[in-house]
Amino acid sequence: MRLRFTPRNRFAVFLVGVMATAVFAVVFLAQPFFLITLDNKVYDSFLRSLNHDHGTGHPLIVDIDVEAMTEYGQWPWPRYRLAMLLDRIEEAGALVVGIDFMFTEPDRTSLTLLAEQMRRELGVDLSYSGVDESELDNDAALAGTLSQGPYVLGYKFVFRDNHELHQGCPQNGPPIVWRQDQTMVDGQGLGFMHQAVGAELSIDVLSQAAPGKGFINATPDADGVVRRVPLVLACEGQVYPSFALSVLMQAQNVPWLAVSATPGGLDHVQAGELRIPVDAMGNILVDFHASEYIEQISAARVMKGEFEGGGLAGRIVLVGSTSPDLKDIYATPVDATFPAVKVHGLILDNILRGEFVSRPHWARDLVFWLMVLGGLGLSFMLAWFRALWSGLITLVATGGAWVGGIWIFTTDRVFVSPLWPSMAFIAVFLLCISLKYWVEERKNRYHTRELVHTQGATIEALAAVIETRDHETGEHIKRTQHYVRLLAERLRNHPRFKRLLKGGAIDLLTQAAPLHDIGKIGVPDRILQKPGKLTPEEFDEMKRHAEYGYNILLAAEEKLGSNPFLDTAKRVAYTHHERWDGTGYPRGLAGEDIPVEGRLMAIVDVYDALISVRVYKPPMTHARAMEIITQGLGSHFDPDVARAFIELNEVIADIENED
Incomplete structure (x- = not known):
């Protein structure tokens, strides 16, 4: 059914939709944690749906895995030994080698350190005559290897001044060329980056020997999942490249970086010919789903010279460990235990393939305006159009947001979140529809009350018609209506009647009670108002009032259609003179065959007739009437109904005295 609203109601619905849209806009700008987390989960699902045709064939991980640690020690x-491994990799023709390990303390297994420890603790002098001097210090051996090859060493930035390994910022970062919006002050883009206060570096002899260095920090989101990794960081006014970016610069012999910034944050980083999009803080979104293309080879096999295919020649090689025992792992969208070295490999692969996942500034703006304009448009339609059409449009708009978001992500790898618009659309729809139906429900309740009042007035009018035929019957109708409600409420929890008197059955019975003698309209006045005893023929005619009443109500039902009120009224009018023992009229029903409405009406009808004045008799006392009711228990009346009526003795007496 179409809901018909006044202009004022329509404006109220529109205003509710506008307010809901405004709330979502404010929440969008505030970015609460739980919704950011939910939005990130949507991004994760999109990421897992990406397809990749190929990898670059470049990043290869030399893995110090379980096999290597079993063969060469933990x-x-x-x-x-690590120097030996690096020598093997360089001899195999690797283009550049990134070392995803930090060496913050001297190697305690160096012969010079062991000899000093033995002399200090045991008083034993070890002689290592004949041993080459380069073999006495393991750190010097590794430094010698690093200084002679294309190596990049990892380090970690720290962001707290009280960090125990704080060593200040690294020296000699690469030159930076700023490409900024003309409205920005030179170097202003530094303010958008993660700001470090110092770094955790390898020992000096190794850090100074390595030709390249890069930070290995990753930045988990609020839910602990790594989705983006800083490509550049700032420390004391200097910009530094990440480990993966440093490896790439070393591989392509790029001595400088260009950083592009806008008033809203960083935009991209350029290394040589490679243009790499980043977010406002300089993070790169990592396509973790491409991890299947990152090749791995055990360090044990490299040490033995056991290579497959083209080996390491011309490859970018990362030395690290994928073993979870070393706990150098991150939670990512595709794996809760993703090795850190593989993250760096994926960044290299993403850059070299030129297939970047991005969440650009304009995508956020697009989501905001799609949510706001869509919410306002939907509010208008919900206020002025049918709910069905509005629901279909909401469904299309919500589905369109998701289909469009998936399409943009799979074709351009740009994440335009469908979550915010769809939540706003659904919220606007539910709130506006709820208001519309609340207003309609109020209208329906008003019309229902009017209908009930009309029905009550109609019943009273019918009762008045009966009263014009039989004055005593008019007062009798009002009292029996009161009695029957009391009796029904008394029996509503009785095991036999609980099912029969549930819901609105008592209200229907109370409303229908005044019509129990409506059939007397069809009884001639000479019989209805006769002062003496009726003849058998006259009594037979009087008995027909139950059938007359049934037919009157049946005719009404045929015109108006069946409804609970008329059904109840028919049973009351037709069966209130039936007796429990089967000797009543008009049908001679007995026991449970008599409808419950007839059984209740029978006892209150008899009681009130006994205590009332009739043209043919004086009134009985309440006590005498209750004695007759008691005598009729099990013969005239349902025993349980009669007992309940007797239990109401004092209440009924009070009602009688009021009248």
């Missing part, structure tokens, strides 16, 4: 290895 990590950390003596650094001469």
Whole structure:
């Protein structure tokens, strides 16, 4: 059914939609944690749906895995052994080698340190005559290897001044060329970056020997999942490249970086010919779903020279460990235990493939305006159009947001969140529809009350018609209506009647009670108002009032259609003179065959007739009437109904005295 609203109601619905849209706009700008987390989960699902045709074939991980640690000992290895591994990799023709380990303390297995420890603790002098001097210090051996090859060493920035390993910022970062909006002050883009206060570096002899260095920090989101990794960081006014970016610069012999910034934050980083999009803080979104293309080879096999295919020649190689025992892992959208070295490999692969996942500034603005304009448009339609059409449009708009978001992500790898618009659309729809139906429900309740009042007035009018035929019957109708409600409420929890008197049955019975003698309209006045005893023929005619009443109500039902009130009224009028023992009229029903409405009406009808004045008799006392009711228990009346009526003795007496 179409809801018909006044202009004022329509404006109220529109205003509710506008307010809901405004709330979502404010929440969108505030970015509460739980909704950011939910939005990130949507992004994760999109990311997992991406398809990749190929990898670059470049990043290869030399993995100090379980096989390598079983063959050559647990990590950390003596650094001469790591130097041997690096020598094998360089000899195999690797283009550049990134080392995803930090060496913050000297190697305690160096012969010089062991000899000093033995002399200090045991008083034993060890002689290592004949041993080459380069073999006495493992750190020097590794430094010698690093200084002679294309190596990049990792380090970690710290962001708290009280960090125990705080060593100040690294020296000699690459030159930076700023490409900024003309409205910005030179170098203003630094303010958007993560700001470090110092760094955790490898020992000086190693840090100074390595030709390249890069930070290995990753930045988990609020839910602890790594989705983006800083590509550049700032420390004391200097810009530094990440580990993966440093490896790439070393591989392509790029000595400088260009950083592009806008008033809203960073936009992209350029290394040589490679243009890399970043977010406002300089983070790159990592396409973790491409991890299947990152090749791995055990360090044990490299040490033995056991390569497959083209080996390491011309490859970018990362040395690290994928073993979860070393706990160098992150939670990512595709795996809760994703090795850190593989994250760096994926960044390299993403950059070299030129297929970036991004969440640009304009995508956020697009989501905001789609949510606001869509919410306002939907509010208007909900106020002025049918609910069905508005619902279909809401469904299309919500589905369109998701289909469009998925399409943009799979084709351009740009994440335009469908979550915010769809939540706003659904919220606007539910609130506006709820208001419309609340208003309509108020209208329906008003019309229902009017209908009930009309029905009550109609019943009273019918009762008045009966009263014009039989004055005593008019007062009798009002009292029996009161009695029957009391009796029904008394029996509503009785096991036999609980099912029969549930819901609105008592109200219907109370409303229908005044019509129990409506059939007397069809009884001639000479019989209805006769002062003496009726003849058998006259009594037969009087008995027909139950059938007359049934037919009157049946005719009304045929015109108006069946409804609970008329059904109840028919049973009351037709069966209130039936007796429990089957000797009543008009049908001679007995026991449970008599409808419950007839059984209740029978006892209150008899009681009130006994205590009332009739043209043919004086009134009985309440006490004498209750004696007759008691005598009729099990013969005239349902025993349980009669007992309940007797239990109401004092209440009924009070009602009689009021009248």
